[in-house]
Amino acid sequence: KMQQYNYVIFQRDSDYYRVSYSDLSNRDDVIYIDHFRPSHPSIVNILYRIHHLKILNVDLRLPAKHIWYPSYFKHSFANNLPLCFIFNSRWMKYPHLREYLLYLKYRHNAKLVCFYQDLVDAHRHVKFHKIFHLFDLILTYDKGDAEKYGLTYHPTVYSNYKVDNDENIPGSDVYFVGSAKDRLALVFDVFYRLKKEGIACDFYLSGVPSSKKIEEDGLHYIHKMSYIENLKHVVRTKCILEIVQGNAKGSTLRTWEAIMYDKKLLTNNLTIANDFYYDGNYISLLNGNYIDVDFIKQHHSYNNPFKNQINPEKLLDFITQRL
Structure with missing residues (x-):
């Protein structure tokens, strides 16, 4: 080329x-x-x-x-x-x-x-x-x-960045990190529904006012988390939870992390079902009150085929074709 x-x-x-x-x-x-x-x-x-x-x-x-x-x-x-x-x-x-x-x-x-x-x-x-x-x-x-x-x-791009497996971070079934913004009630709701099913949650929330904090095992309130620290938690979980803000229609970083680190993704971004990287083997939709608990619990060994599609090299090719 x-x-x-x-x-x-x-x-x-x-x-x-x-x-x-x-x-x-x-x-x-x-x-x-x-x-x-x-x-x-x-x-x-x-x-x-x-x-x-x-x-x-x-x-x-x-x-x-x-x-x-x-x-x-x-x-x-x-x-x-x-x-x-x-x-x-x-x-x-x-x-x-x-x-x-x-x-x-x-x-x-x-x-x-x-x-x-x-x-x-x-x-x-x-x-x-x-x-x-x-x-x-x-x-x-x-x-x-x-x-x-x-x-x-x-789409945003993502690289195959090597992250060490830090055993000081407890393993989890579902991991979430994000600022509360307009999604706090939904995050709490999903947390309780997962917890009721015996699913180990590792949730980190920033920007939550004291009056709205709920103290539970697996719920952590933070000022912020470094991106590298976030990736260490990604590596230690089975499934990443993505909750998009009200009016966004694009996949967030959580989707790319799931693809690149071979994790499952539980998401309320329903438009993902139309995207080229949608695959029911590793993506489950959070639709209304339904959560597919078996999807989270079942053993999962998966080499995601879409890693190369989101690589920044593809972005440069895309730009070159359009200039």
């Missing part, structure tokens, strides 16, 4: 994204960047940080950001193929980064791609109409948003 582009991926600074894109780390046609900081002596770094303080940059604009543009990305590819820049949509809330796109287009004659890995309406600081004209291609992980805004649907 002929290489057509060199790719520069500007992702958010988080372990989740580093894990998700880790399969690209050995490719010489990909540079992965998750911060906008110059690699200069400390005094320059301090000046840079003051100039780029988040609060100042979303609400107030400090001038002359363009002096830093050459330091965001250094061309170190072995050849001179055209460049394709892929931005996480969250970076677009900063006016100077929206202007940086124009700089890249002009300076490198580059292709520009934006990937929404969150709902468009969740981007409070930048309205969609401000950015859509800047890109050659805009992707979204959410089918509803693809229809609503005329975007191109592509």
Whole structure:
């Protein structure tokens, strides 16, 4: 397959994204960047940080950001193929980064791609109409948003990241982690129905006000959990519980974790039944009050055939075909 582009991926600074894109780390046609900081002596770094303080940059604009543009990305590819820049949509809330796109287009004659890995309406600081004209291609992980805004649907990606089996973490039948948001009552309801059937639950909830906390074995209230810590719990469970927020129509990370680590998935995302990776051997739908308890209890040894389909290499192929 002929290489057509060199790719520069500007992702958010988080372990989740580093894990998700880790399969690209050995490719010489990909540079992965998750911060906008110059690699200069400390005094320059301090000046840079003051100039780029988040609060100042979303609400107030400090001038002359363009002096830093050459330091965001250094061309170190072995050849001179055209460049394709892929931005996480969250970076677009900063006016100077929206202007940086124009700089890249002009300076490198580059292709520009934006990937929404969150709902468009969740981007409070930048309205969609401000950015859509800047890109050659805009992707979204959410089918509803693809229809609503005329975007191109592509599922989020996930890599085959090695996680150690930490025996200090107790094994469980069903594991859940998430913020309470609009789903607390449903999480508690599922917890009690599983517990009644003798199923060992390992549930971690953040953002639960004290007045709503219920003390039970297997229910843990946390401020937050690191993504790597989450994966250690994934490895130690038989089944992952996914409860999507009210209006989301895309699979979450829980689906990719189930695929990549050969786990079962119990989910209330009913649209998953239409997706290419749906397979009743490892996915059970949480529909109304029905939970398939036998599905959770039965022994399961399964090598999921969809691992390669969600790999970030597939994303690069998909983008290349559409530019």
